[in-house]
Amino acid sequence: MTPDVIAIGLGLVSALTLAFANLVVKATNDILVTRAVLSSACAIIVSPVAFFVPAPTPELWAAIAISIPTHFFYQMSMIRALHRGDLSLVFPVMRGLAPLLVAIGAFFFLNETLSPLALLGLLIATVAVIAFGFLRGKVSADGKPVSWSALFWAGMTALGVMAYNVADARGVRIAEEPLTFVVWLFMLDWIGTVVVAVIARKERFVPALKPVLKNGIAGGALSVVSYGAALFALDMIEAARVTAIRETAVVFGALMGWLILKEGIGPRRIIASVVLVAGLALMQIG
Numbered sequence: 001m002t003p004d005v006i007a008i009g010l011g012l013v014s015a016l017t018l019a020f021a022n023l024v025v026k027a028t029n030d031i032l033v034t035r036a037v038l039s040s041a042c043a044i045i046v047s048p049v050a051f052f053v054p055a056p057t058p059e060l061w062a063a064i065a066i067s068i069p070t071h072f073f074y075q076m077s078m079i080r081a082l083h084r085g086d087l088s089l090v091f092p093v094m095r096g097l098a099p100l101l102v103a104i105g106a107f108f109f110l111n112e113t114l115s116p117l118a119l120l121g122l123l124i125a126t127v128a129v130i131a132f133g134f135l136r137g138k139v140s141a142d143g144k145p146v147s148w149s150a151l152f153w154a155g156m157t158a159l160g161v162m163a164y165n166v167a168d169a170r171g172v173r174i175a176e177e178p179l180t181f182v183v184w185l186f187m188l189d190w191i192g193t194v195v196v197a198v199i200a201r202k203e204r205f206v207p208a209l210k211p212v213l214k215n216g217i218a219g220g221a222l223s224v225v226s227y228g229a230a231l232f233a234l235d236m237i238e239a240a241r242v243t244a245i246r247e248t249a250v251v252f253g254a255l256m257g258w259l260i261l262k263e264g265i266g267p268r269r270i271i272a273s274v275v276l277v278a279g280l281a282l283m284q285i286g
Helices: 003-026 031-052 058-084 087-096 098-109 116-133 148-174 178-234 239-246 249-259 266-285
Strands: none
Touching (some): 003 239, 003 249, 031 058, 058 148, 087 098, 087 148, 087 249, 098 116, 148 178, 178 239, 239 266
């Protein structure tokens, strides 16, 4: 198989596991603590691999130091978005905006460019995301109007996706062994989220762990598969293309929110999801 075919396969695996990881987090009653467990589980799962990969070089340590704050910003924004809105709304917005932002970031920081057809796909995807953003009325799971605050933090999450994709693409490309970057990123990424959770929950932190432990560990395992697959794909093709393939997770996320969490989805969200995927497909073809 060609590198392009392998990268597409890795991107689709990443998309499905990403949607499942967000589902198990959203299904709990404490998203912040669940994310703290998830991040810690990621670190524990990958830690044995550290003994079998080359140690990071000084240049790679510098790249990891840049990536970790971008992941922290992404996680904090995502937690706020999931607290404020349905998975079937905020997930398509925060992931659907990402390819456009990554393409812009990759142009300036990675010297990557897209063809006219790929740019057309980006435009279509962006229009679909705007359609999600301007849905109003009783469309949330509890029948209340959609919160603009949820949409704002979904947008901030997309900005975080752009930042970490650009930073991580650089890191994985300068690594002697891409797995070194993946392992050490996961092993250090948990610290910020856990510190915030402990400070925010104080004496309630430990009691809050038990109800979310199973979901957090499951989410951690899914996240390792999802992001590991994405990083290997980043080593094969352009960052914007990897992100576009991975963002097919928006449809998985909307469907899971509808079928499993019983969130309202409505015909406009279904149409917007289809248009978004069509735009992402054009971007990939281009």
